[in-house]
Amino acid sequence: MLVKAGFHNGAVAVDRVGAQLGTHVETAVGGERVRAFVPPPLPPEPPIRMESLLQLLGQAERAIGRLDGVASILPEPHLFLYMYVRKEALLSSQIEGTQSSLSDLLLFEAKEAPGAPLDDVQEVSSYVAAMDHGLRRLRDDDFPLSLRLIREIHGVLLERGRGADRDVGEFRRSQNWIGGTRPGNALFVPPPPDHVLPCMSALERFLHEPPPGMPALIRAGLAHVQFETIHPFLDGNGRLGRLLVTFLLCAQDVLREPLLYLSLYFKTHRQAYYDLLQRVREVGDWETWLEFFLLGVRDTSEQAAQTAQRILSLFADDRRKIEGLGRSAASALRVHQLLQSEALVTVPAAARRLRLTQPTVNKALEQLVKLGLVEETTGRSRSRVFAYQGYLAILGEGTEPLPR
Numbered sequence: 001m002l003v004k005a006g007f008h009n010g011a012v013a014v015d016r017v018g019a020q021l022g023t024h025v026e027t028a029v030g031g032e033r034v035r036a037f038v039p040p041p042l043p044p045e046p047p048i049r050m051e052s053l054l055q056l057l058g059q060a061e062r063a064i065g066r067l068d069g070v071a072s073i074l075p076e077p078h079l080f081l082y083m084y085v086r087k088e089a090l091l092s093s094q095i096e097g098t099q100s101s102l103s104d105l106l107l108f109e110a111k112e113a114p115g116a117p118l119d120d121v122q123e124v125s126s127y128v129a130a131m132d133h134g135l136r137r138l139r140d141d142d143f144p145l146s147l148r149l150i151r152e153i154h155g156v157l158l159e160r161g162r163g164a165d166r167d168v169g170e171f172r173r174s175q176n177w178i179g180g181t182r183p184g185n186a187l188f189v190p191p192p193p194d195h196v197l198p199c200m201s202a203l204e205r206f207l208h209e210p211p212p213g214m215p216a217l218i219r220a221g222l223a224h225v226q227f228e229t230i231h232p233f234l235d236g237n238g239r240l241g242r243l244l245v246t247f248l249l250c251a252q253d254v255l256r257e258p259l260l261y262l263s264l265y266f267k268t269h270r271q272a273y274y275d276l277l278q279r280v281r282e283v284g285d286w287e288t289w290l291e292f293f294l295l296g297v298r299d300t301s302e303q304a305a306q307t308a309q310r311i312l313s314l315f316a317d318d319r320r321k322i323e324g325l326g327r328s329a330a331s332a333l334r335v336h337q338l339l340q341s342e343a344l345v346t347v348p349a350a351a352r353r354l355r356l357t358q359p360t361v362n363k364a365l366e367q368l369v370k371l372g373l374v375e376e377t378t379g380r381s382r383s384r385v386f387a388y389q390g391y392l393a394i395l396g397e398g399t400e401p402l403p404r
Helices: 053-072 077-095 102-109 118-139 147-157 193-208 216-230 239-252 264-267 270-281 286-323 326-339 347-356 358-370 389-395
Strands: 002-004 012-014 023-029 034-036 374-376 386-389
Touching: 012 239, 012 389, 034 358, 053 216, 053 286, 077 102, 077 118, 077 239, 077 264, 102 389, 118 147, 118 239, 147 193, 147 286, 193 270, 216 239, 216 264, 216 270, 216 286, 264 270, 264 286, 270 389, 286 326, 286 389, 326 347, 326 358, 358 374, 386 389
Parallel strands: none
Antiparallel strands: 002 012, 023 034, 374 386
């Protein structure tokens, strides 16, 4: 039977004959009986029909390879990575309902954020900290991607902001649900609490011992759905499930730097994303999910590589404009260099970072304003904040908060 998948390229979904679909377990929640879903362990049975995915898999692998090569041509790749991680943190948190902007986050991190929505910004900042913690453990400590590490990352993710009182760093001990006002009218009810650890242990075994020859991108796509289906925490599952994709690809050396983030793709196609996750649970249609996932990897990788090239061009063009100032260009060039890593600055903070006097920094920023490269954002005469608008405009594409 053919059923429309409902995502942007109009692909069709095929029911998998004999698919192992998992089981429903009846459980009591809040005085009502509900049917919770317990997924079968990975890999799927019957096996994924790879022949229908090979062309798209090749395109995605080539695109992610080109993206990984971007790191080798950037003069200072850590600057791009620093800002790009923050864009991903913002997008992933927006999917969960935050209303922060990229400027809010940068101001918060610079401790210069009067009036910023504190809970929202703390939530986004915690996502950055969780990403940093996970990558540090995987790379510097050579720690495996395991249940212990997943719980550690969750602890960092929910350390501050909303959800900080909801069993942080621990698998849930009560029933949760997705959609609806209670489990009885929910769209989906994940496994009961006593099934969470067995399900997660099976997922851990799959991460460590996948079927021979399974491509890394297929493995990551399968693991993401399984994690979201188990929904092992009371809060933060969506954000951690999206981080899991990047951690897996870095752990498998598909990416040298964590430059692939699918949150913008999932945000743009969020209804298709939710529908396809549910379709896997209901009819075992892994192939259509994987097609959607691989399209996201391909398109997101291409967009990220293009973004890096646009930022390189912006920096080079603006540097040439500054060099045209002649003898007074030296200080302005140093401030411009700082703005590449901190797109929002104040005069006192920039003076401290650059070890220049505040009058010198102030004059340099005024020159950058006259050149049209920088804009003062507060309209005040004191505690002024200067923004590198061209840089923020490129990074901010797609980061408008979702409507409430």
